[in-house]
Amino acid sequence: xxxxxxxxxxxxxxxxxxxxxxxxxxxxxxxxxxxxxxxxxxxxxxxxxxxxxxxxxxxxxxxxxxxxxxxxxxxxxxxxxxxxxxxxxxxxxxxxxxxxxxxxxxxxxxxxxxxxxxxxxxxxxxxxxxxxxxxxxxxxxxxxxxxxxxxxxxxxxxxxxxxxxxxxxxxxxxxxxxxxxxxxxxxxxxxxxxxxxxxxxxxxxxxxxxxxxxxxxxxxxxxxxxxxxxxxxxxxxxxxxxxxxxxxxxxxxxxxxxxxxxxxxxxxxxxxxxxxxxxxxxxxxxxxxxxxxxxxxxxxxxxxxxxxxxxxxxxxxxxxxxxxxxxxxxxxxxxxxxxxxxxxxxxxxxxxxxxxxxxxxxxxxxxxxxxxxxxxxxxxxxxxxxxxxxxxxxxxxxxxxxxxxxxxxxxxxxxxxxxxxxxxxxxxxxxxxxxxxxxxxxxxxxxxxxxxxxxxxxxxxxxxxxxxxxxxxxxxxxxxxxxxxxxxxxxxxxxxxxxxxxxxxxxxxxxxxxxxxxxxxxxxxxx
Numbered sequence: 001x002x003x004x005x006x007x008x009x010x011x012x013x014x015x016x017x018x019x020x021x022x023x024x025x026x027x028x029x030x031x032x033x034x035x036x037x038x039x040x041x042x043x044x045x046x047x048x049x050x051x052x053x054x055x056x057x058x059x060x061x062x063x064x065x066x067x068x069x070x071x072x073x074x075x076x077x078x079x080x081x082x083x084x085x086x087x088x089x090x091x092x093x094x095x096x097x098x099x100x101x102x103x104x105x106x107x108x109x110x111x112x113x114x115x116x117x118x119x120x121x122x123x124x125x126x127x128x129x130x131x132x133x134x135x136x137x138x139x140x141x142x143x144x145x146x147x148x149x150x151x152x153x154x155x156x157x158x159x160x161x162x163x164x165x166x167x168x169x170x171x172x173x174x175x176x177x178x179x180x181x182x183x184x185x186x187x188x189x190x191x192x193x194x195x196x197x198x199x200x201x202x203x204x205x206x207x208x209x210x211x212x213x214x215x216x217x218x219x220x221x222x223x224x225x226x227x228x229x230x231x232x233x234x235x236x237x238x239x240x241x242x243x244x245x246x247x248x249x250x251x252x253x254x255x256x257x258x259x260x261x262x263x264x265x266x267x268x269x270x271x272x273x274x275x276x277x278x279x280x281x282x283x284x285x286x287x288x289x290x291x292x293x294x295x296x297x298x299x300x301x302x303x304x305x306x307x308x309x310x311x312x313x314x315x316x317x318x319x320x321x322x323x324x325x326x327x328x329x330x331x332x333x334x335x336x337x338x339x340x341x342x343x344x345x346x347x348x349x350x351x352x353x354x355x356x357x358x359x360x361x362x363x364x365x366x367x368x369x370x371x372x373x374x375x376x377x378x379x380x381x382x383x384x385x386x387x388x389x390x391x392x393x394x395x396x397x398x399x400x401x402x403x404x405x406x407x408x409x410x411x412x413x414x415x416x417x418x419x420x421x422x423x424x425x426x427x428x429x430x431x432x433x434x435x436x437x438x439x440x441x442x443x444x445x446x447x448x449x450x451x452x453x454x455x456x457x458x459x460x461x462x463x464x465x466x467x468x469x470x471x472x473x474x475x476x477x478x479x480x481x482x483x484x485x486x487x488x489x490x491x492x493x494x495x496x497x498x499x500x501x502x503x504x505x506x507x508x509x510x511x512x513x514x515x516x517x518x519x520x521x522x523x524x525x526x527x
Contacts, residue, residue, distance in 0.1 A: 046281060051214070052225040056281035060263060060343070066222070066285040067335035078108045078337075087334055088114040094235055094340035095260075105235075105260065107338025109220060112287070115239075118296065118326040127321065129479040131170040131184070132177060132203065141173075141475035144432070147439055147490040150480070152428030153187050155212070155248045161192035164215075164242040165199050165297055165321075168253075171480040172410065172432065174380075174472035177203035180258030181374055183381045183470055185410050187430070189250045193243035196292060198330050200239040202300035204257040207369065207383060208232050209466065211414050211428050213249035215242050219342050220333050222283025228414050229464055231368070231383070232344040233261055239296060239330045240342070250428050252412045254468045256381050259371040264364070264382075269353065275368045279349045282341045290329035298322045347414075347464055352389040358396050363467075378471035386418065386465040392456045399449050402440035408474045409433045409467055416463025419445065431490070435473060439490075443497035 046056045057064050067073050072087070074080045079089045087110040094105030134141050153169070156162040167190040175182020184204075193216075208215070208231065215226045219240040226232040228251075234240055266273060299321055345368070353365050366384040373380035391398055411431045418425055425431065433439050441449070481487060502509075503523065510520040 045284065051227060054223045054225055055284055056224075056344075057284060058278055058281055060277035060280040061339055062282070063337065063339045064282055064341055065337045066283075068285040068287055069334055072110060072335035073337065074110075083110055085334070087111060090114050092237065092338070092340055094237065103260070105338075105340040107221075107336060107340040109333045110335045111220075112289070112332035112334065113328045115330065117328065118324045121298065121322040121324045124297070124321040124323055127166075127168070129169040129477075129483065130186075130321075131173065131477045131479070132320070134173040134175060134182065134184070134475045136475065138475075140478045142478075142481050143473070143475055144434060144481075145437065147431065147433050147437060148476070148480075149425070149431040149488055149490055150429055150484060150486040151424065151488065152426055153189055153250060153430075153484065153486055155189045155250055156191045158191060162190050163192045163194045163197070164188055164190045164249075165194070165197075166190070169479050169484070170477045171430065172474040172476045173255075174470065174474050175257060177257045181380065182257045182472065183371075183474075184255045184257075185468055185474070186253040186255065187251070188253060189248075190242075190244060191248040194241040196329075197295045197297060198239045198241045200237065200296060200298045201234070201255070202237055202298055204255045205236050205261060206234045207254040207256075207261060208234065208251060209253070209412070209414060210249060210251040211412070212251070213244055213246040215249065215251075216245050217242050217342075218286075218331050219283060220331060221336055221341050222286040224281075224283050224342060224344050226344050229348055230344050230346050232342065233369075234342050235340060238340075238342060241331075252430070252466075252468075254381055254383065256371045259373065259380050261369045261371050264367045264370045273351045273353055274365070275345060275350055280343045280345045282343045285333060285335050287332050287334050288329045289332070291327060292329070294326050294329055296324050296326065296330060298324070347385050347387060347466075350385060350387060352387065354389065354391070355393045355396075358393050360393070360396070360401065363400075366467075373471055375471065380470060380472060382469045384467040384469060386460055386463070386467070388461050388463065389459060390456060391459045394454060396454070397449055398454070399441045399445055402438065404436045404438050405433075406435050407469045407471055408435050409469055410474070411465065411467045414464040414466065416460070416465070418460070418463060418465045429486075432474075432476070442494040444494075446498065 044058055046058065048055060057066065065073065069085070072084055074083060078091070083089060090109040090111055092107045092109065094107075095103060099105075131140060136143075150171075156167065167188045169187050169189070171185045171187060173182060173184030188208075208226070210226055210228050210230070212228065214228075215224075215232070217224045217226060217232060217234070217240055219234070220238060224232055225245075263275060263277060347368065350368060353361070355361050363384055366386060368383045368385055370379045370382045409432070413425055413427045413429060415427050440446075506521070506523070513520055
C-alpha cells in the first residue's frame with residue numbers, strides 16, 4: 001500500500017500520514033489548502049489621525065489594563081512588596097469599598113512618585129463666578145419661572161491669559177457636594193493652555209462638551225484629544241491639565257455630585273442602539289519624566305466649614321479652590337489597571353431611533369448618558385442630543401409639541417442651526433426652562449408644520465445640539481442672572497399669533513353638541 005504524506009498546515013512538524021489503496025491515482029486527489037492562523041498581538045487600540053494624535057482603548061465601564069513600558073504591571077496582585085523599576089503603588093477608589101461589584105469604580109496606578117509627595121495646600125482667591133451651594137438660603141442663587149437664554153459667552157481677549165480653570169463660570173445647579181446629591185452646569189471660556197499646572201475636582205464628575213476649539217487633555221491615565229462634537233468625562237479626584245491646540249476655546253460642563261454617569265437602559269430596544277458601549281474611548285498609559293515645579297489646583301468640599309471662597313488653578317472643594325506645589329509632574333503613571341478612568345465619545349456615532357409610523361416617542365430616546373438620583377427612576381442629570389436623522393412620521397405634528405415637563409432643561413448648541421426659535425440661538429449660546437415652564441416652537445414653525453405636505457425628510461442636518469436635563473430644580477447663579485452680560489428672556493411675542501382658532505368653528509362645534517344631546521356652548525361676554 002502506498003502511503004501519501006500530506007501536510008495539514010503550512011507549518012513544519014505538522015504532518016499527517018494518509019494510507020491509500022494502490023489503485024488510487026494520487027494525481028486526481030483534490031489539492032489541500034494551507035490553513036494560516038492569525039492571532040491578535042494585543043487588545044484593540046484605535047488608530048491615530050491628523051486631528052487626534054492619541055490612541056485609545058474602547059468600551060464603557062471596562063476594567064482596562066495599560067502599561068507604557070511592557071512588563072511593568074505586577075502579576076496576580078495589586079500591591080507587591082516591591083514594584084518593578086521601584087515604582088510606587090497608588091490606589092484610587094471612586095466608590096465606597098463595599099459598593100456592589102457591578103457599581104464599584106477603582107484603579108491601581110504604578111507611578112514614579114506618589115501623589116502624597118507635595119508641600120501642602122494653600123487657599124486661592126475667591127472666584128465670584130464659581131458657585132457650589134444651590135440652597136434657596138444662599139443669596140447668590142435665584143429662581144426664575146420663565147424661559148431664559150444667553151447669547152454666546154465671550155472668550156477672554158488676548159491681553160489677559162485665562163486657562164480652563166480660570167475660565168470656569170457656573171450658570172445653575174442643585175444641591176451641593178456635601179450632600180452627595182445634585183449637579184451644576186458651568187461654561188468655560190479660555191485663551192491659554194495650562195502649563196505646569198493641573199486641576200483636580202474633588203467635588204464631582206465633570207462631563208465636558210467643547211464648542212469651540214479642541215481640548216488636549218493630559219490625565220494621570222494618559223492623553224485625550226477632544227474636539228467639538230465629542231464629550232469627555234473627567235472623574236472626581238483625577239488630576240488633569242488642558243491645553244488649547246486650536247487657540248481660544250469655549251464649551252459647556254455638566255457636573256454631578258454623588259452619582260455616576262451610566263448608559264441608559266435600552267428596554268424594548270434590546271441590546272444595541274443609542275450610544276453603543278463599544279464607541280467610548282479611554283486613554284492608554286503615558287508618562288513624563290519631569291522633576292520641575294508644578295502646581296495642583298483642587299476644587300474640594302472638605303474645607304466647607306472654613307468659609308473660604310476659592311476659585312483659581314487647583315483643587316476644587318465645594319466650589320472652593322486650593323493649590324498645592326510639588327517638585328514633579330503629576331503625569332508620571334507608567335502603568336495602570338481599573339475602571340475608574342476618563343473617557344470620551346463622539347456624539348456623531350449616536351444611533352438615533354424614532355417613530356416610523358406616527359406620533360412622537362418621548363425625548364428619552366435621545367439620551368446619551370444618565371446619572372441616577374436617590375429617587376428611583378428620576379435622573380439627577382442626563383445628556384440628550386439632537387443630531388442629523390430621518391423624520392418619517394405620518395399625519396403627525398413633527399416639531400416638538402407644546403409641553404410642560406417635570407424636568408428642568410438646559411440647552412446648548414455645539415454647531416449648526418437649531419430652528420424654531422426667536423432668540424438667535426447660536427453655537428455657544430444657551431437656554432433654560434425650569435420644571436413645568438410651558439414651551440414649544442414659535443407660531444411660524446407651528447403654521448408651517450400644520451400645513452406642510454408630509455414625507456420622509458432629514459432634520460438637524462449639520463447640527464449638534466444638546467440638552468442637560470434634571471429631575472431637580474436648578475436655581476440660577478449671580479453670574480447667570482447679573483454678570484454675564486448675555487442674558488435675555490425668550491421673546492413671548494413669538495407665540496402671540498397662537499390664537500384661539502377653535503372659536504372659528506363654534507357653529508360646527510354646537511351642531512355636534514346638539515347631535516349628541518349636549519347643550520350648546522357660547523363665548524363668555526366681556527364687559
